[in-house]
Amino acid sequence: MYEKFYGFTERPFNTTPDSKFFFPSAKHTEALNSMLYAINERRGFVVITGEIGAGKTTVCRTLLNKLNVNTRVALITNSHLTQRELLAVVLEELEIEYKGGSKQKLLSSLNEYLIQQLSYDNNVVLIIDEAQNLTPKVLEEVRMLSNLETEKEKLIQIVLMGQPQLKSKLENPKLEQFKQRIVVYHHIAPLTKEETEQYVRHRLAIANPQTQDTFTPSALEAIYKYSRGIPRLINILCDSALLSGYVFEMRQINVDVIHEVAKERDFHYKPLDIQIPDSI
Structure with a gap:
């Protein structure tokens, strides 16, 4: 409505995430570079937190645009999932055909896919937004995914993005093994x-x-x-x-x-x- 009046080609302050408008503040740039490093080096777990509206999703969109063409991404935005639903959504995001079955069968299908992608020299990334909503049981399932690895590197890189409550949730003693797997933790401050x-x-x-x-x-x-x-x-x-x-x-x-x-x-x-x- 006001674009023509001010001579704008588009609305400069749209609230939807748009990597075109990514602002490289020190905090956002560090978060972006930390994720790129962990993914490209196949290091495993990354946790990014920030208050509501801090720019986490925009950083995520910018990350997707900067990933290598040989990177396959599963982006999960609905984090209210059971353990089995999580695996099913990951398979769907990666376009892996499966015929239902037990959780173990789903995990087996994912493992076969990851090994195949490694043979193609492709990297696979799982990004879960709003990860503070994941239950301890589902977080443990996410940790188990990180066990899919070779002797030298992880078969799947995992990025959890969420509100500060995510860090508090990871302080649960039952998630100690999960916490030990985190190679990069970054909080995006205002x-x-x-x-x-x-x-x-x-x-x-x-x-x-x-x-x-x-x-x-x-x-x-x-x-x-x-x-x-x-x-x-x-x-x-x-x-x-x-x-x-x-x-x-x-x-x-x-x-x-x-x-x-x-x-x-x-x-x-x-x-x-x-x-x-x-x-x-």
């Missing part, structure tokens, strides 16, 4: 104030390379303080502010617009010990 400003400008520049100062400095400061540096919340604030600016024919978004949008969207993220400017 953006800093400077990174938030860079993030906003980065997305604006992708939508319109000629754009300049669409948000005033005080507006950017307010965006950070309301969002706490969480990318999804930044996107919600900025998208709503641009829509409001379009309605009122404002070429530049000031802090008053951000205050109004935050109030309308019922934002309750302002730190009590930080003052947000009342106006320009």
Whole structure:
């Protein structure tokens, strides 16, 4: 709706994950590189955590675009699964034909496929999003998948992505063997104030390379303080502010617009010990 008014080729603050808009902050880049390293070197388990809206899914989409062409990926986004359902979904994602049967038969079908892929010099990756929803029994099943290996390397690389509760769940003594298998653990923290400003400008520049100062400095400061540096919340604030600016024919978004949008969207993220400017 507001794209033409601001000269954008597309909406710069869409909340759906789009690797085109990946912002290479130090935290997100480290998470991405850690996953690429563990996968390419066939190291096994990787765990990535972050708050809701921290950018985990966007990092995942960027990862998929950077993987070697010889990499086969099973991406699971519905993590409310039983042990058998997990194996069945993995087989379906990898397009492995199977005729049902016991859990052991499903595991055998997967193992045959993995050995075949190794002979082709292909790498196989299992990515589970929202992994904090996995039950301890299913997590143990995931660990058992990591037992599929040769003397030198893992047959399947496993990436678990989830909210901070995932790390707490892995502290369960019953999952000690699982925890010992993790070779890379990375937590994606919120953006800093400077990174938030860079993030906003980065997305604006992708939508319109000629754009300049669409948000005033005080507006950017307010965006950070309301969002706490969480990318999804930044996107919600900025998208709503641009829509409001379009309605009122404002070429530049000031802090008053951000205050109004935050109030309308019922934002309750302002730190009590930080003052947000009342106006320009």
